[in-house]
Amino acid sequence: MSKNQQLFERAQRHIPGGVNSPVRAFGSVGGTPRFFERGQGAYVWDADGQRYIDYVGSWGPLIVGHAHPDVLEAVQAAAARGLSFGAPTEAEIELADRLCALLPSLQQVRLVSSGTEATMSALRLARGFTGRDKIVKFEGCYHGHADSLLVKAGSGLLTFGNPSSAGVPAAVAADTLVLPYNDVVQLEALFERLGDQIAAVIVEPFAGNMNLIRPSAEFVQAMRSLTERHGALLIYDEVMTGFRVGLDCAQGLHGVVPDLTTLGKVVGGGMPLAAFGGRADVMARLAPLGPVYQAGTLSGNPVAVAAGLATLELISAPGVFATLTERTTLLADGLNRLGRELDVPFCADSVGAMFGIYCAERVPTSYAEVTASNRERFNRFFHAMLDLGVYLAPSAFEAGFVSTVHSDDDIEATLEAARSALRQVK
Numbered sequence: 001m002s003k004n005q006q007l008f009e010r011a012q013r014h015i016p017g018g019v020n021s022p023v024r025a026f027g028s029v030g031g032t033p034r035f036f037e038r039g040q041g042a043y044v045w046d047a048d049g050q051r052y053i054d055y056v057g058s059w060g061p062l063i064v065g066h067a068h069p070d071v072l073e074a075v076q077a078a079a080a081r082g083l084s085f086g087a088p089t090e091a092e093i094e095l096a097d098r099l100c101a102l103l104p105s106l107q108q109v110r111l112v113s114s115g116t117e118a119t120m121s122a123l124r125l126a127r128g129f130t131g132r133d134k135i136v137k138f139e140g141c142y143h144g145h146a147d148s149l150l151v152k153a154g155s156g157l158l159t160f161g162n163p164s165s166a167g168v169p170a171a172v173a174a175d176t177l178v179l180p181y182n183d184v185v186q187l188e189a190l191f192e193r194l195g196d197q198i199a200a201v202i203v204e205p206f207a208g209n210m211n212l213i214r215p216s217a218e219f220v221q222a223m224r225s226l227t228e229r230h231g232a233l234l235i236y237d238e239v240m241t242g243f244r245v246g247l248d249c250a251q252g253l254h255g256v257v258p259d260l261t262t263l264g265k266v267v268g269g270g271m272p273l274a275a276f277g278g279r280a281d282v283m284a285r286l287a288p289l290g291p292v293y294q295a296g297t298l299s300g301n302p303v304a305v306a307a308g309l310a311t312l313e314l315i316s317a318p319g320v321f322a323t324l325t326e327r328t329t330l331l332a333d334g335l336n337r338l339g340r341e342l343d344v345p346f347c348a349d350s351v352g353a354m355f356g357i358y359c360a361e362r363v364p365t366s367y368a369e370v371t372a373s374n375r376e377r378f379n380r381f382f383h384a385m386l387d388l389g390v391y392l393a394p395s396a397f398e399a400g401f402v403s404t405v406h407s408d409d410d411i412e413a414t415l416e417a418a419r420s421a422l423r424q425v426k
């Protein structure tokens with residue numbers, strides 16, 4: 001038995017499924033999850049000493065790669081001053097100032113510890129602000145694991161074929177209205193019918209939890225104008241896209257000013273940190289100013305804030321995002337070329353430093369199209385790549401991530417591996 005297999009056996013004794021988050025299990029691709037011992041730059045090493053080029057990056061946060069010296073130094077210095085105070089610190093102000101400077105839609109921001117907390121809190125705030133109960137989400141979008149959002153959700157729910165979680169009271173789910181992503185006609189019809197009861201529309205502005213799906217310009221425009229017209233809030237869930245698709249996030253690329261934004265992953269640089277923020281009049285409804293309660297012992301944790309600040313500093317340097325975007329495009333273009341060359345229904349797409357790989361003839365634009373892709377071929381491709389030293393997300397429904405330390409050589413090696421993998425799975 002390999003060390004990975006031994007660890008997996010051991011893990012399953014006291015940890016359900018052997019993992020602390022379902023997407024880590026190789027539940028849909030099969031086989032043994034890799035147990036990582038170390039990460040450096042663009043690479044990770046598993047318990048058997050195998051090295052992989054890593055395109056998961058802890059599911060998004062590691063935009064400057066593993067163990068970046070600047071991030072480590074900031075974290076170590078902060079840790080030496082104390083792990084947590086449960087009281088305000090100056091560094092929190094710095095991070096809030098920085099986020100508000102980077103995103104014009106943020107007038108005020110509150111720090112929390114996970115993306116789930118950010119979306120859950122933003123929704124409660126939207127409901128408290130509007131005095132309305134209903135929310136609109138889109139099929140295949142994943143906004144963390146708060147009850148009201150686990151309805152027709154993407155990520156692990158889609159991967160494991162259980163898109164609406166058990167344990168969510170029917171009464172809670174009843175206030176979550178779910179529509180197909182990119183369907184303007186249905187969105188207009190819903191607002192026509194129930195517009196005065198809808199507190200908010202929450203959306204992944206590029207869907208990254210059902211692989212990578214782009215919104216159409218009409219869809220983006222409709223979400224903004226309909227919410228505005230009907231007194232509902234538009235929540236851009238940028239936990240994944242924030243500082244990942246660009247320094248001005250998806251909202252910058254769309255030219256949209258949402259009412260509220262949620263952030264996570266990159267803002268914490270690999271530490272548990274997330275945020276939600278937006279219009280000052282809305283944020284003023286939060287306790288201790290207003291009646292909407294939201295709290296956290298570790299919110300704005302100084303060690304996490306240090307990691308976030310150091311990461312944002314690194315990616316704010318001139319040219320960083322241009323290079324990141326170029327490299328990610330190089331990867332997607334190369335994968336598209338291989339699909340054509342080898343005559344396999346296989347293609348890719350990318351936005352900023354985020355990419356999608358599809359075992360399909362062309363890039364899907366909807367949940368229906370993406371779920372019609374060839375999952376069985378993806379699973380074999382995943383394993384072939386893993387054997388060749390490339391770590392992709394173990395699911396046909398998750399986006400991939402490139403970091404600032406993936407070199408042109410890494411991309412080239414990945415494309416070489418993909419050529420051989422595609423030949424195997426053809």
Ligand SMILES: NCC(=O)CCC(=O)O
Nearest residue numbers: 021022023059155209398
């Ligand atoms: N798309 C998956 C995630 O973004 C979150 C990772 C997790 O659920 O562990």
